[in-house]
Amino acid sequence: MSNGLIILASLILIIIVVVQIGKITELAARIRGEEEVQLETNRRSGLFMLMFLIGFMVFVVWSAIEYKNYCFGYGPHEAASAHGPELDSMFNWTLFFTGVVFILTHIALFWFAYKYQGKKGVIASFIPHDNKLEIIWTAVPAVVMCFLVIRGLVVWNDVMADVKPDEDFIEVEATGAQFLWYLRYPGPDGVLGERNYKLITGRNPLGQDWNDDANLDDFQPTDLVLPVGKKVRVRITARDVLHSFFLPHFRVKMDAVPGMPTYFVFTPTKTTEEYRKELSKYPEYQVPSDPNDPNSEPLWKTFNYELACAELCGKGHFSMRKIVRIVTEDEYQAWLKEQQSYYLSSIRGTDEDPRKGELLPIEIEQRKVEFDTDFEKAVSATDAKDKVLQLKHLFFESGSDKLSDQSRYEIDNIVAALQKYPQVRIEVAGHTDNTGDPAENLALSQRRAEAVKAAIVAKGIDASRIVAKGYGDTQPIDTNDTEEGRAKNRRTEVRIIQ
Numbered sequence: 001m002s003n004g005l006i007i008l009a010s011l012i013l014i015i016i017v018v019v020q021i022g023k024i025t026e027l028a029a030r031i032r033g034e035e036e037v038q039l040e041t042n043r044r045s046g047l048f049m050l051m052f053l054i055g056f057m058v059f060v061v062w063s064a065i066e067y068k069n070y071c072f073g074y075g076p077h078e079a080a081s082a083h084g085p086e087l088d089s090m091f092n093w094t095l096f097f098t099g100v101v102f103i104l105t106h107i108a109l110f111w112f113a114y115k116y117q118g119k120k121g122v123i124a125s126f127i128p129h130d131n132k133l134e135i136i137w138t139a140v141p142a143v144v145m146c147f148l149v150i151r152g153l154v155v156w157n158d159v160m161a162d163v164k165p166d167e168d169f170i171e172v173e174a175t176g177a178q179f180l181w182y183l184r185y186p187g188p189d190g191v192l193g194e195r196n197y198k199l200i201t202g203r204n205p206l207g208q209d210w211n212d213d214a215n216l217d218d219f220q221p222t223d224l225v226l227p228v229g230k231k232v233r234v235r236i237t238a239r240d241v242l243h244s245f246f247l248p249h250f251r252v253k254m255d256a257v258p259g260m261p262t263y264f265v266f267t268p269t270k271t272t273e274e275y276r277k278e279l280s281k282y283p284e285y286q287v288p289s290d291p292n293d294p295n296s297e298p299l300w301k302t303f304n305y306e307l308a309c310a311e312l313c314g315k316g317h318f319s320m321r322k323i324v325r326i327v328t329e330d331e332y333q334a335w336l337k338e339q340q341s342y343y344l345s346s347i348r349g350t351d352e353d354p355r356k357g358e359l360l361p362i363e364i365e366q367r368k369v370e371f372d373t374d375f376e377k378a379v380s381a382t383d384a385k386d387k388v389l390q391l392k393h394l395f396f397e398s399g400s401d402k403l404s405d406q407s408r409y410e411i412d413n414i415v416a417a418l419q420k421y422p423q424v425r426i427e428v429a430g431h432t433d434n435t436g437d438p439a440e441n442l443a444l445s446q447r448r449a450e451a452v453k454a455a456i457v458a459k460g461i462d463a464s465r466i467v468a469k470g471y472g473d474t475q476p477i478d479t480n481d482t483e484e485g486r487a488k489n490r491r492t493e494v495r496i497i498q
């Protein structure tokens with residue numbers, strides 16, 4: 001016989017036994033007199049109710065103390081945002097009132113069941129109506145509700161307030177998609193570029209419009225990194241279904257709705273490091289972070305804030321996790337410097353780039369920064385070979401000494417650098433590859449160097465600060481046997497003569 005049948009047979013037997021016992025009790029009651037048995041049952045049930053009340057209340061109080069540290073706002077779960085404690089206090093007030101009601105009603109329920117159990121000769125009193133009672137049990141909850149609702153509204157308005165136009169804040173964007181979050185920062189211009197869902201492709205997951213200049217410096221980091229103490233406005237959008245932007249440690253939670261951007265404004269108040277330090281005080285965070293390796297770092301040291309999706313959005317919902325790092329202002333600035341524009345790193349020059357061939361303001365700016373760094377390095381160098389910098393974006397028309405149109409930006413950079421360092425003199429050195437006649441190469445490189453000098457002088461720099469010299473093909477920096485090498489050898493350099 002299978003186990004299932006044995007269990008079924010046992011159950012049937014138990015039911016039969018219970019029914020039989022019931023019949024015997026009934027029979028015994030008939031013999032002893034029914035009323036007496038009823039009273040005995042009442043007494044016993046009343047006592048059980050009383051015991052249950054005591055046991056239950058002890059359990060409630062014990063569990064509240066024992067599991068306190070698992071609740072928001074208690075123990076290691078302090079809020080890490082400016083508005084967090086306000087929300088936590090709302091929860092505490094609500095818990096206080098509902099807790100009082102919970103305890104009083106349970107005491108009343110079980111104590112009354114014991115105290116007013118059916119007794120011989122006692123009949124229930126009949127109270128058809130009592131104005132005083134009705135006023136009390138209407139007014140008290142009304143007052144409590146008013147307090148909770150009004151306070152709740154005040155807190156709500158404060159927590160949900162948008163930034164004021166003149167306020168200093170950072171705006172970032174989070175887009176929920178099945179199943180990941182795309183984060184977008186505005187880049188140095190501080191403005192998030194326009195998006196259009198029709199432009200979404202595998203390479204352009206957010207549908208950014210590359211004809212909008214504001215998009216060109218936007219970047220998409222893997223982690224959400226924010227400076228401590230600075231107001232952040234998160235623009236929240238979704239690409240497919242409902243998601244929910246949830247930062248539990250900051251008490252931030254807002255639905256991400258397709259087609260309807262939402263937002264949440266908050267100010268982080270504790271850096272990741274500070275929060276870790278606080279966690280280190282709790283024994284539950286001193287255990288090894290890897291349960292299988294007792295020598296691994298303690299849990300508090302590996303703690304990270306996180307971004308989760310709080311809407312059950314599909315099969316891969318659980319994987320919508322991102323690390324959130326709150327850092328000091330200096331660390332934040334350093335991190336910002338490392339971030340690369342998504343357009344420049346992933347779109348520029350591809351088939352999806354609508355601005356191929358166009359020199360963009362952001363590139364001009366980038367080239368200037370690069371030039372300034374190189375120039376400064378060359379000025380402060382002590383070694384002769386480090387005093388040279390290449391003009392990477394200066395070109396001539398083929399076989400001629402006429403500067404290409406885009407070279408003017410490089411000329412501007414040189415002019416600005418010479419104005420910044422008025423004591424510096426430079427040599428403009430022209431170089432060619434080894435194709436063609438060496439004498440002609442030499443002459444061409446000399447004319448090109450002169451052309452650069454003339455362009456600089458035309459912008460107001462004293463001619464005596466510049467020496468133009470052609471070297472022809474005498475100083476190659478790479479092989480002349482490949483086209484690549486020859487392209488490197490055709491160059492213009494600036495050498496610092498202090």
Ligand SMILES: [Cu+2]
Nearest residue numbers: 243309313320
């Ligand atoms: Cu989701």
